[in-house]
Amino acid sequence: MRLAYTIMAVIAATVFIAVGGCENKPAKPPEAEVLEPVNTNDAAVIETKYGKMVAEFFHKEAPKTVANFQTLAKKGFYDGTTFHRLMKGFMIQGGDPLSKDPKNLDLGSGDPGYSIKAEFNNQPHRLGTLSMARGSHPDSGGCQFFICLNRCADLDNQYTAFGKLINGTNVLKQIGTLPTKMNPYSHEKSTPEERLVIEHITIVPREQALK
Numbered sequence: 373m374r375l376a377y378t379i380m381a382v383i384a385a386t387v388f389i390a391v392g393g394c395e396n397k398p399a400k401p402p403e404a405e406v407l408e409p410v411n412t413n414d415a416a417v418i419e420t421k422y423g424k425m426v427a428e429f430f431h432k433e434a435p436k437t438v439a440n441f442q443t444l445a446k447k448g449f450y451d452g453t454t455f456h457r458l459m460k461g462f463m464i465q466g467g468d469p470l471s472k473d474p475k476n477l478d479l480g481s482g483d484p485g486y487s488i489k490a491e492f493n494n495q496p497h498r499l500g501t502l503s504m505a506r507g508s509h510p511d512s513g514g515c516q517f518f519i520c521l522n523r524c525a526d527l528d529n530q531y532t533a534f535g536k537l538i539n540g541t542n543v544l545k546q547i548g549t550l551p552t553k554m555n556p557y558s559h560e561k562s563t564p565e566e567r568l569v570i571e572h573i574t575i576v577p578r579e580q581a582l583k
Contacts, residue, residue, distance in 0.1 A: 410439050415581040416535065419571040420455075422547055425519075425540030426581045427502050433493035434534040437504060437513075440488050441534060444515055445573040449484065455568040456480065457518075458552050459560075464544070465505055465518040466570055474567060478557055483514040490532050497527040500537035500544060521548040539582055 410431070418425040429438040444450060455466035456479040470482035490510040497503060501520040504513040513532065520527075521544065527533075537544060551565040 410435075410442055411577070413578050414442065414575050415538070415578045416441070416445060417572070417574045417576060417581050418540075419573070420543065420547065420568065421571070423540060423543040425537055425543050427500075427535040428538050428578065429535045430493070430495055430533060433495050434491040434532050436488060437491050437532050437534040440514075441517070442575050444484060445575050449515065450570050450573040453570050454479075455547065455564065455570065457562045458548065458550065458564050458568070459521075459562050460548060460552070461522050462524065463518040463520050464547055464568075465516060466568070467505075467516040469515065480516070482516070485514075487512050487514045491534070492529045492532060494529070495533040495536075497524040497531070497533055498536075499523065500541055501533050502535040502537075503527065504532040504534065506531065519544060521545070 412429075412431045414429070416427045416429070418427065429442075431438055449469065450467055452472045453467055453469060454471040455464045456468055456471045457465035465480075468479050468482035469484070470476050471479050488504075488511070490504075490506065490513065492510070495501070497520050499520055499522055501524075503518055503520070505516040505518050506513040517534075519537070547568060550568070552561050553563050553565050554561050555563045
């Protein structure tokens with residue numbers, strides 16, 4: 373099942389940042405997978421051709437989501453994936469393993485083979501917030517995530533915010549203004565005209581990440 377891409381108007385209703393493929397998979401706690409130890413001083417370095425973005429994590433608010441993201445990153449899961457969805461003034465979405473194939477145009481349904489329980493919290497969705505994409509079921513996220521390009525109050529307590537950028541906001545803004553085209557499956561003008569490759573996501577000590 374491919375990504376539904378259902379986005380309702382922010383002003384009118386709830387915004388739905390969907391990820392297909394997880395709807396019929398039972399949610400498994402991250403403990404069911406082999407998780408890497410988490411150091412609360414660690415940060416994520418997201419490298420793209422436009423530069424790097426550095427994110428810190430919300431360990432208290434979303435500990436299992438953070439552990440899952442860090443484990444996947446340390447395995448190289450995200451390397452070579454793309455930001456396959458760009459909604460200007462709203463968010464960029466990435467982390468789909470299917471996006472590693474340049475010929476695959478029907479993106480959004482990839483997952484790590486399991487889903488994790490939501491950890492909705494009071495962290496606001498604002499410029500630079502990292503949050504988990506999901507399907508209609510709250511516990512349907514797994515690997516895909518998005519980064520907010522603006523204040524998105526309608527997403528608060530509806531999606532699991534698990535980190536925020538502490539460097540590279542200029543890179544995020546630049547990516548957020550790149551040209552998009554119509555997606556042939558969703559009829560939504562959100563497909564970047566160029567492949568926005570996530571070259572690497574590395575987990576390193578905060579001090580190292582900010583050098």
